[in-house]
Amino acid sequence: MSAPDAPKQIQFVHSIHPDNAAYFNSLAPSSKDIRNARSNIHMICTTCRKSEEELGGQLRKCGKCHVVWYCSRECQTLNWARHKPTCGEAGIPKLIRTFMSNRVLQLVLQECFILDLNLLQRARVDEPLFARVDVAVEPSDILDFAEILLGKGPVEKKFPGMLQVNGFTPATSLQTKGLTPQRQEMWRQERARARSEGFSTDPVALVEIAYADSGNSITFPFRIHSAAKKLVKQAVSEGFKMISAVTGETTTVHLPWRHAWSALIFLIAVHDISLISSYRFMNTHIRADKKNQLLLRTEMRPFDIQVIRDAVASSNTVPAMALNEKLAREKIYKSLHQMLVEHRRAVAAGALVGQ
Numbered sequence: 001m002s003a004p005d006a007p008k009q010i011q012f013v014h015s016i017h018p019d020n021a022a023y024f025n026s027l028a029p030s031s032k033d034i035r036n037a038r039s040n041i042h043m044i045c046t047t048c049r050k051s052e053e054e055l056g057g058q059l060r061k062c063g064k065c066h067v068v069w070y071c072s073r074e075c076q077t078l079n080w081a082r083h084k085p086t087c088g089e090a091g092i093p094k095l096i097r098t099f100m101s102n103r104v105l106q107l108v109l110q111e112c113f114i115l116d117l118n119l120l121q122r123a124r125v126d127e128p129l130f131a132r133v134d135v136a137v138e139p140s141d142i143l144d145f146a147e148i149l150l151g152k153g154p155v156e157k158k159f160p161g162m163l164q165v166n167g168f169t170p171a172t173s174l175q176t177k178g179l180t181p182q183r184q185e186m187w188r189q190e191r192a193r194a195r196s197e198g199f200s201t202d203p204v205a206l207v208e209i210a211y212a213d214s215g216n217s218i219t220f221p222f223r224i225h226s227a228a229k230k231l232v233k234q235a236v237s238e239g240f241k242m243i244s245a246v247t248g249e250t251t252t253v254h255l256p257w258r259h260a261w262s263a264l265i266f267l268i269a270v271h272d273i274s275l276i277s278s279y280r281f282m283n284t285h286i287r288a289d290k291k292n293q294l295l296l297r298t299e300m301r302p303f304d305i306q307v308i309r310d311a312v313a314s315s316n317t318v319p320a321m322a323l324n325e326k327l328a329r330e331k332i333y334k335s336l337h338q339m340l341v342e343h344r345r346a347v348a349a350g351a352l353v354g355q
Helices: 020-027 031-039 073-086 093-100 103-116 142-150 181-196 226-238 264-287 302-312 318-329 331-353
Strands: 129-139 160-170 204-211 217-223 240-243 250-253 297-299
Touching: 031 093, 093 103, 093 129, 093 204, 093 217, 103 129, 103 160, 103 217, 103 226, 103 264, 129 142, 129 302, 129 318, 142 302, 142 331, 160 264, 160 318, 181 204, 181 217, 264 318, 302 318, 302 331, 318 331
Parallel strands: 129 204
Antiparallel strands: 129 160, 160 297, 204 217, 240 250
8 A cells, every 4th residue: 555645646548549540541641742732822921912823933931930921021021010029939830831731631620610600501601701720739648748737847848749729719700890801801812712613602711720829820711612511411410420449439429400400409519529529530630640641740849838837727828728628628638637627626725725
């Protein structure tokens, strides 16, 4: 028997489905395909909104943050007063563009829009759709995550990390009316392009990929294809399947279909099962990529580690709150979340005793 004052032992059970690697390989695009798609993402000048296609040459990015792009020094000078407050250490724009170049992850993002905005019942073709997607760089090893989350070591330690999706927040119709003129023009151009290419019935959205609390983000125009709608409709009809890595059992969750599209029970079921299932899929898919085929792995920086430490302190920053929600909803972090809750209770009890 251990001594009463012995440190609590933390045990983790790694459970990987035997077909995990084969399943990943059956879905994941090759690194070459992702690089090719990434090279086709054309940036636009932050100031004058001209694209690389229009200018016939490459834009120049801010040398400090690598997030905003300019066609000339004049445009950079004009925008500096606005950009200066959020300009800082180089973030992860390349990882974000890589994320948006992945056809599998793009499809799941489309499903998030369809589910959260109920696009199966209302197409919303002639209005801008907008959502913010919060991403972060987190440890690729659960043991490293535990060390950062519960430990007190230096933030300078090197940890292998990976991009993860922590939140999807769609804008209301009222909020989309307040989009900046630049974003409204971006939507109009993509809407016109979709019509000219024969996709007039596909809704067009803008997705803002926001990295932690850096103050910088990248906005992409985003089509929601009819094929994605068919997949979601089929999943709602046949049920959403969840496979346990521990038992191998498949659980199918059926959602009300014919009579509940406008009912509260549908909204609760879709948001709590379908949308969260989409989060889990994206994060699990990236986590399963042990060889960095998806090009979404990188070394964690002190800033990334501090975001996790802030979550322990129940910080009210957007990244910390998003991470806390993720720890509560994703099963792989169940033990960590439970220990985090116990830690907060102990801290709260200590504070009461000290009063």
